Amino acid sequence: MGCLQSKEKEENNQVQGDKDPPKTYSWDKREKVNPADFTIENISGQEVGRLPGTINGQQFIIQNCQSSKIYLFDYINTITVDDCSDCIIFIGPTTGSLFLRDCHDCVIMAACGQFRTRDCCKMDVFLLCQTQPIIEASTKMRFGCFQAYYPQLADHFTKAKISIFNNNWSNIHDFTPVEGETNWSSVSQNSALVEVFKLPKSEDFKSVGLSLDTNMSIVPYSLGSPVYGTQEATLIIFFYDASYKQRAINFITLLRTEVTNCVIQHSREVKMEVADAQRVFRTSEYNSVISQGPVIALLCLGNGVMEASSAIAAQVNSSSTSQTVYVTSDSNTSNQQIDAFFSYASMSMSL
Template sequence: MGCVQSSGREEAAGKVEEPPKAYSWDRKDKVDPADFTLEGLRGEEAGRVPGSINGQQFIIQNCQSSQIFLLDHINTITIDDCSDCTIFIGPTTGSVFVRDCQECVVVGACGQFRTRDCCRLEVYLLCQTQPIIEASSKMKFGCFQAFYPQLKDHFSKASLSVFNNNWSNVYDFTPVDGETNWSTITQPSALPHAFPLPRSQLLASVGLSVEEESSVVPYTLGSPQYHGQEAALVILFHDNDQHHKATTFIAALRSQVVDCRIQHSREVKMEAVDAVRVFQGSEHKAAVSQGPVIALLCLGTGVHQACTTLARDMGAYVTPDSSIGLRQIDSFFSYASMSMTM
């Protein structure tokens, strides 16, 4: 009996206790909310450089007379209780929500944009859906225009298209009879005058520009009607080089048509039945099935002939220079508008 008991004690003493299992979710780096918050700034310049936000949520609150630059891609952002500030917001996958702010200039790109209880904001925007204002007044909206070397990559990481911009299609959730709570800014020179660039060495070194000529987002006029002007809708079908083709097309068109303007740009997925309705035939059913199309509504003297010539080398479609073409333009943007809410 004594020998048996001794053997059991020796086995117990020889056992090595195994450490607890470590799972991948236990090894995640802890996020410090302070790294993703700017609060209580007074007459200061502050921000984040590429790689410092990296798709996290961000908060800006209770800032006055300050310049803020978030030069990275972001998940969602809220801006609360700020006044007399200029704020640059890098590509944001989800929502930008601005509340209780006044006398600010905001430049941003996002999936959704909303304001509540705001007054006298200038917003230069790229928005994939319809911007919404609520209980807000004296709002001005313009087209996003910006460049820094990593910006195109940040758009990709945020899953935003530079060609799908609904900046001027604003919905006022609380309209007031006899008053207009928002208006549009259609001069690309307005943003450089309203938005000072970074001065601190760290932020300035990123190379931010807000000039139209260098912007990665095409400058569009937005909502004003195009009827009565020479117009052409150009459709670039999906392939691996589609975005480059669209950018090259716009640059070439502007060099050929002195008064060229891009009224709208959209990137949307079309079903075969939608292609038949828009193009009034089945010729392009196979092409739209390959992926999203990029559409550019171009205006200017001689723009239709110039678009037709350029599109021939790119395999793009240009609406006819006739009443049929105008109906196709209306039909496409009616479909694009509906697709935003789906």
């Protein structure tokens, strides 16, 4: 009897030993996250933040801060800013939403996918937003165009999947308007940015190399919502290839040296369908290049901007095996093409 039980126990042990080891899953291998590393709270009169490579696409929280300067030099998933007052806050490229709640007397510079405020007052926001920014129960809000540079910023935009050419900073939707009152206004002169946004002073954050110089900014400066009216306007489109983004940036730099009063009203990066391209170009000539990938479009204003743009585009196209830049050819069709393109782009970005 005892021998039989011993044999059964031995067989059971062998069966147990033959079993596969427990399965492991991807979430078991993730590095444990300390929430404190991605939270700044309860500070007053301090200069704090995070250096490049310390957030790496995590969610972030800023809350209950007063009279402080906060710099987040990295790309982020989503971020909330709650109960802050008299603060200067820099927020690096944020894939998802930036939500400001119960804040007042702050200066914010941020790039994000979505932007929303609730119960905020007297805020200066220098913004790049991929979608339409929304304010709710907020007053005395001022908005301007995001303008900044530091060496890792371009890479952070790429990692956050934020296009520097899709900027709706001035297209504000007031969710709770008050009849006879205006809850927000735009800052048309970028000099206001230098006046109200302060650069870091501590050695750690100063060493990042943050600059507010418009000529260095990763994001092209744009005027935003006001219509171009009677000014000379031209539509410039960069067709997709491996270097079309850099080509657009170089074109902007060169155009501004050629036309001293040149400004960009709007810029967009969007994928066009062939049928929509034919409505804009009024020809099927560009169908093949349109099908290769998204395009970048600039609506540029200024005296002589069409002639200067055409000359630059001719030089660029002559050095390529195919047409890489399109510029509206005359003032008679320019406005119609501009309206057709940006109507399509606005519709595509709202889907």
